[in-house]
Amino acid sequence: MSDADDGRAGGFDGSGLRAGNAAGRRAKSAAAAGEQDAIIAxxxxxxxxxxxxxxxxxxxxxxxxxxxxxxxxxxxxxxxxxxxxxxxxxxxxxxxxxxxxxxxxxxxxxxxxxxxxxxxxxxxxxxxxxxxxxxxxxxxxxxxxxxxxxxxxxxxxxxxxxxxxxxxTFGDDIGAVLDAIVDERQLRQNKPWTQLGRAERLQLFRDLDRRGVFAVRGAVQQVAARLGISRASAYTYLSAARTSADDDTGLPDGTP
Incomplete structure (x- = not known):
């Protein structure tokens, strides 16, 4: 038996280590979830x-x-x-x-x-x-x-x-809360989306991101609908807002 074969037989090959690490992470995550559930209870x-x-x-x-x-x-x-x-x-x-x-x-x-x-x-x-x-x-x-x-x-x-x-906005519907945040932020701009420059649009998405809007499942689609833009455009602005703090690189002219 070769050294390599002997290592595999003992369970010490790379795949075994990866599997062990993954199992360890799952066990740690399950333990944390159990502790969190117990605190709430x-x-x-x-x-x-x-x-x-x-x-x-x-x-x-x-x-x-x-x-x-x-x-x-x-x-x-x-x-x-x-x-x-x-x-x-x-x-x-x-x-x-x-x-x-x-x-x-x-x-x-x-x-x-x-x-x-x-x-x-x-x-x-x-x-x-x-x-x-x-x-x-x-x-x-x-x-x-x-x-x-x-x-x-x-x-x-x-x-x-x-x-x-x-x-x-307090409510049982997360959608109403999201809409209120987007509307309030737009009112501060004092312009409709179509009149905002690219830098202003980026700033709008940065502000929404900092306020936790995009942590909610389906928020990008809802924000896009509220602003009257496509979902693809919303993802483009969000990606650019997260990767660039000071400019609007990556946004082509005419991005809706």
Whole structure:
């Protein structure tokens, strides 16, 4: 028997090493998934207690970032009108896009499309390896509190102009959230797509990418439809936006 044959018999050839490495990666991935599932399972009964303690104006949500289209796996209370199986908001998409570099977002204000003022904190869920896989979110409807504050300030003569609060789309349909992000970004351009220069179009796709839009399955097709361009053009702009931070190389004249 040759040395090469002896090596194969002992299971030490290149293919054996590759198979062993692949099996090891699968086992590690399965262990991480099991740990992540256990963390979510342990938190699920806790959110009912948090919501009950803070009252009827509180909503507590557990998001699983591994399924962004239907990230809500548990929910207690009702502020944003979503339910289990619902989607994440723009804030969640931004955190998803940042991956393991994301940080907790605490005590921020948003306004829902139906006019509610919401104070929120989003606390990331990490496994023992530091991988971000979800979030625990607390949303408080402070609309009435804000109105009372403005009333008292007006009576006391110390009212101030309210700070602008961004409007956030909350919904069970991830498509509605994506459309709202694209529409808001286009409004800031103050031009329709056909009037944007190539650099402006690239910047639009960079912004959408940084906000986590393209982490959602099927988002490229949906963004293309919203902008009125072909799916191929959308992929071209996204690829160029990710590979070039400062110019619009790779985009031929006339790209729709």
């Amino acid at each position: 342990a938190l699920t009964p806790v959110i009912d207690g948090i919501a009950a303690t803070l009252g009827s104006f509180c909503e507590v949500v557990i998001h699983d970032f591994r399924r962004p289209e239907h990230s809500i796996v548990a929910l207690a209370g009702s502020v944003t009108g979503r339910g289990p199986g619902g989607s994440m908001s723009e804030i969640g998409m931004q955190l998803l896009a940042r991956g393991d570099q994301a940080r907790d977002e605490l005590n921020y204000l948003t306004r829902t499309q139906d006019g509610k003022m919401v104070k929120s904190s989003t606390m990331l869920l990490r496994d023992s390896g530091g991988t971000v896989f979800g979030a625990l979110c607390v949303n408080l409807d402070i609309t009435a509190v804000n109105q009372v504050h403005a009333l008292i300030g007006g009576i006391a003569g110390v009212s101030a102009s309210p700070a602008a609060v961004p409007t956030t």
